Amino acid sequence: MIQTTDLRGQTPSRRELLALIPRATVDVSVATEAAAALIEAVRAGGSSALFEQAERFDRVRPAALRVPAADIAAAADALEPLVRAALVESIARVTASSAAQVPAPQTTHPAPGATVVQRWQPVARAGVYVPGGKAVYPSSVVMNVVPAQVAGVSSIALASPAQAAFGGSVHPTILGAAGLLGIDEVYAIGGAGAIGALAYGVADLGLEPVQVISGPGNNFVAAAKRLVRGSVGIDAEAGATEILVIADAEADATLVAVDLISQAEHDEQAAALLVTDSAALGSAVAAEIARLAPLTASAERVAVSLAGPQSAIVLVDDLAAAAAFSNAYGPEHLEIQTRDDDAVLALIENAGAIFVGPHTPVSLGDYLAGSNHVLPTGGQARFSSGLGAYTFLRPQQIVRYAAEPLADVAERLVALSRAELLPAHGEAVAARFERP
Structure with a gap:
């Protein structure tokens, strides 16, 4: 039902990881x-x-x-x-x-006499x-x-x-x-x-x-x-939702499987990935997916999603390699279920939202965690963030100078304006002190 990608014994660069990452074939x-x-x-x-x-x-x-x-x-x-x-x-x-x-x-x-106010409008x-x-x-x-x-x-x-x-x-x-x-x-x-x-x-x-x-x-x-x-x-x-789970041998295979299934039911293009340093866990999760996915009401949609090129169980050498893979992927939702979650979390740079520990499923974030579930997909978490109050705010700077602090910088400002071949900039300042 779900493919396995074995990266053990390899040390791909970030560029090479980007080429290896499974993605949906649909392009916006x-x-x-x-x-x-x-x-x-x-x-x-x-x-x-x-x-x-x-x-x-x-x-x-x-x-x-x-x-x-x-x-x-x-x-x-x-x-x-x-x-x-x-x-x-x-x-x-x-x-x-x-x-x-x-x-x-x-x-x-x-x-003194000069202020710059930063406000969010x-x-x-x-x-x-x-x-x-x-x-x-x-x-x-x-x-x-x-x-x-x-x-x-x-x-x-x-x-x-x-x-x-x-x-x-x-x-x-x-x-x-x-x-x-x-x-x-x-x-x-x-x-x-x-x-x-x-x-x-x-x-x-x-x-x-x-x-x-x-x-x-x-x-x-x-x-x-x-x-x-x-x-x-x-x-x-x-775009279509994504979940990436970093887990090791101590993770509960059933919990990992149900979390992957929960996001796969969104859409046939949804991506569900497990990245693990434990081949035994990978096999156990694959078996649990095969057992549990047909039982959900969204079984048909889940089957298409998990069998697609965008979903996979990825085997790596260690949890540092798992974090590197996740950072290259930039998942919308990242779950960490390991023996030392905080150590893995310290290695994470790119994710829309991060869910730490076996009792923090993505489903909690979808509804009642208090976090926002509108998050970047398709790798956009590598350079952007999820929805928040800041989405609707614009930073504005309010500048207020009295005559004395303006006079203090006038000579240097005029020099810079001439160096940039924009002398009228400096003249606009000088004019304030040349008038009777």
């Missing part, structure tokens, strides 16, 4: 042309294009693209009690963690995309909306695909989560067209453009986010 770029056409149709046709795309892709024509506020409130009231309790708890935990991500303003004093308006498709993601509503609210974003629009099973409206559990968070601007629109609508606005729908778009989606959503980047900010081009 192949969806770019189609995504561009869908975005342009929305820019030209507005609501009519969004209705057409809903009929084409979601097989339903919504009664209205904007969900009435009364429907959102009703959906919140109708949430199953345990689901509601879980969402309320998730909101509280993610709020606390997100608040820790907001830096306090800092003031420096380069000289939220964008005024954000767009959140919550996918439909194979699963329902009220947790993604929480993970996207809460950091924006904590950052101070005053206007949030949420888009999620129309559901044929619910008369063309957004899934009621998504609506319920939005209602718990006080979001009353929700649109039954999906895919690349929804990203275009959020980025550029839709006049005849009263949808104003946003400044930042966050949220996961399929390859067309990822391609659309790439296309609108520059007109708006985006969190990342989130």
